[in-house]
Amino acid sequence: MILLDPKNLTRPYPDARSAEIMRRTVDFFESKGKRRLLADYYDRPWYSDFLEFVGKERIFASMCTPAGEGAPDARWDTWRICEFAEILGFYGLQYWYTWQVSVLGLGPIWMTGNAALRRKASRALEDGGIFAFGLSEKDHGADIYSSDMVLTRDGDGWKANGRKYYIGNGNEAAIVSTFGRFEDDDEYVFFAADPKHPSYHLVQNVVASQNYVSEFELRDYPVREEDILHRGRAAWDAALNTVNIGKYNLGWASIGICTHALYEAITHAHNRRLYGMRVTDMSHVRRMFVEAHARLVAMKLFALRAADYMRSASSEDRRYLLYNPMVKMKVTTQGERVIDLLWDAIAAKGFEKDGYFGQAAVDIRALPKLEGTVHVNIALIAKFMPNFFFDPAEYPEIGRQDQEANDDFLFRQGSARGLGQIRFHDYRRAFEGVDLPNVKLFAEQAEAFRKLLQEAPPGPDQMKDVDFLLAGGEIFALVVYAQLILENAPRYELDADLLDQIFEFLVRDVAEHALQLANQPGSSEVQVARCHEMLRKPIHDAARYERVWKQHVETLDGAYAMNP
Numbered sequence: 001m002i003l004l005d006p007k008n009l010t011r012p013y014p015d016a017r018s019a020e021i022m023r024r025t026v027d028f029f030e031s032k033g034k035r036r037l038l039a040d041y042y043d044r045p046w047y048s049d050f051l052e053f054v055g056k057e058r059i060f061a062s063m064c065t066p067a068g069e070g071a072p073d074a075r076w077d078t079w080r081i082c083e084f085a086e087i088l089g090f091y092g093l094q095y096w097y098t099w100q101v102s103v104l105g106l107g108p109i110w111m112t113g114n115a116a117l118r119r120k121a122s123r124a125l126e127d128g129g130i131f132a133f134g135l136s137e138k139d140h141g142a143d144i145y146s147s148d149m150v151l152t153r154d155g156d157g158w159k160a161n162g163r164k165y166y167i168g169n170g171n172e173a174a175i176v177s178t179f180g181r182f183e184d185d186d187e188y189v190f191f192a193a194d195p196k197h198p199s200y201h202l203v204q205n206v207v208a209s210q211n212y213v214s215e216f217e218l219r220d221y222p223v224r225e226e227d228i229l230h231r232g233r234a235a236w237d238a239a240l241n242t243v244n245i246g247k248y249n250l251g252w253a254s255i256g257i258c259t260h261a262l263y264e265a266i267t268h269a270h271n272r273r274l275y276g277m278r279v280t281d282m283s284h285v286r287r288m289f290v291e292a293h294a295r296l297v298a299m300k301l302f303a304l305r306a307a308d309y310m311r312s313a314s315s316e317d318r319r320y321l322l323y324n325p326m327v328k329m330k331v332t333t334q335g336e337r338v339i340d341l342l343w344d345a346i347a348a349k350g351f352e353k354d355g356y357f358g359q360a361a362v363d364i365r366a367l368p369k370l371e372g373t374v375h376v377n378i379a380l381i382a383k384f385m386p387n388f389f390f391d392p393a394e395y396p397e398i399g400r401q402d403q404e405a406n407d408d409f410l411f412r413q414g415s416a417r418g419l420g421q422i423r424f425h426d427y428r429r430a431f432e433g434v435d436l437p438n439v440k441l442f443a444e445q446a447e448a449f450r451k452l453l454q455e456a457p458p459g460p461d462q463m464k465d466v467d468f469l470l471a472g473g474e475i476f477a478l479v480v481y482a483q484l485i486l487e488n489a490p491r492y493e494l495d496a497d498l499l500d501q502i503f504e505f506l507v508r509d510v511a512e513h514a515l516q517l518a519n520q521p522g523s524s525e526v527q528v529a530r531c532h533e534m535l536r537k538p539i540h541d542a543a544r545y546e547r548v549w550k551q552h553v554e555t556l557d558g559a560y561a562m563n564p
Contacts, residue, residue, distance in 0.1 A: 014404040017073045018080045029091040034562040055128020067406035070122040075406040085249045089256025093363035094210040096253045101168030105131030107242025108177040108190045110411045112229040129174030138165035149180030160221040170214025188235035240416035251303045251327035254335030261360040263560040265342040270557040292341040294501045299331045305484040311401035329377035332367040339364045378473035383419045393423035430486040437539040438503035445510045445534045446479045452530035471517035507538040
């Protein structure tokens with residue numbers, strides 16, 4: 001089964017330490033139990049028990065320290081990071097969050113040439129430390145062009161003054177990697193700040209949750225040369241390249257949340273009787289569960305395949321810069337669709353305080369809005385469309401990247417420029433030889449979109465129209481999404497019924513966005529005509545649908561329940 005079952009962890013690892021980390025993390029939460037987990041969620045205490053656990057077990061030290069920077073079992077391994085992020089999301093977004101913002105805070109540190117600060121970070125991880133990424137500001141958000149954190153020359157060093165806002169772990173971080181600019185020449189800078197310093201002032205927690213999402217102020221905070229992580233263009237690149245690493249993890253939090261919610265929802269609905277029948281015998285409820293399951297499996301297949309491209313990336317192969325924001329943007333928004341479908345199926349049950357679902361319904365909304373909103377990420381991936389559709393390149397086949405290895409390239413990505421020059425392998429190859437009706441329909445829709453771009457590409461005014469860009473970008477995203485799902489389906493032995501069920505909703509989604517694109521005020525006649533070619537009705541096979549229900553969805557009834 002491709003879905004995570006914490007009580008039956010079967011994912012293979014090449015080393016015992018990785019399996020041990022997953023098992024002990026699950027054991028921590030299952031020993032804590034559902035009642036305590038939910039009580040903490042609603043009472044909002046700082047999760048010191050979790051941080052004590054990961055410190056004692058050296059989990060962050062093993063997972064978040066690149067090879068060669070710490071103990072022999074330490075490496076930055078995206079393969080095992082996937083499941084770790086999924087497990088944390090499965091039990092609570094708050095636990096995932098403190099780890100995620102540590103990942104972000106560590107990014108500029110592992111990218112720096114300042115060996116002393118790297119050693120300091122490694123020691124802090126071994127001591128159970130967490131980290132923070134001091135980038136965003138209240139008035140500018142993550143607009144790093146406009147930073148008001150200013151370093152003024154003071155003797156051999158500088159004094160830093162300014163506020164940062166929405167900074168996770170800003171209350172307890174061992175190091176806060178802080179972005180700012182030098183006053184004398186406006187050059188960008190990343191420097192290491194210490195929350196325990198008297199010139200570091202913690203203002204507030206800006207959210208009402210267990211997370212501490214801080215606002216902090218530096219008042220004449222002394223910065224020495226040895227505190228500098230990056231300056232100039234290197235600071236800019238470190239900011240963007242760190243987000244490249246961190247944004248991927250948001251999709252895995254969504255996958256974890258949705259998986260737990262699905263187990264709880266199907267077990268409730270399948271054992272509840274209304275009007276003399278099981279709730280899941282109602283046709284609309286069954287449809288919701290089948291679609292929710294199909295969307296969730298698709299999320300995981302795509303995110304796993306994106307990891308393969310991240311782990312095999314190099315300066316000559318930067319395809320991950322398309323797939324990575326897709327995990328952040330597409331997988332997280334699909335997570336919202338999954339929760340909405342499940343919530344419609346279980347209705348008022350989803351509000352109850354003694355179930356996980358009420359937590360999931362709230363937390364799933366956060367993920368599309370972190371590390372760049374959906375429209376920001378669609379604007380990013382739109383830069384890849386010309387090369388993706390019209391200038392494919394040849395690359396060696398990338399297999400499943402589950403080897404025991406450090407992902408070195410993630411911390412030496414180089415310049416964040418040149419996205420428009422990145423080339424991709426021909427997406428159409430993924431569709432070849434797949435003899436499934438909805439896959440074939442989708443391929444026809446993708447070809448109609450390619451012809452739209454060829455015959456009537458968006459003009460300058462349309463590219464400035466965010467609504468137009470979003471509608472077209474969503475179709476492009478679906479083509480990429482479908483491609484990687486098809487590439488990964490045989491690697492995970494996905495049966496043909498479930499794959500065609502996935503493409504049933506993908507065909508419908510393309511038609512939905514094609515209609516939106518056609519209805520844009522600025523759409524041309526040629527563009528509208530091509531959009532009409534994408535308005536295809538998926539092929540529904542009742543026998544296939546029933547098999548998917550029986551073999552993949554109904555079997556989840558009672559398959560997992562958290563320890564009380």
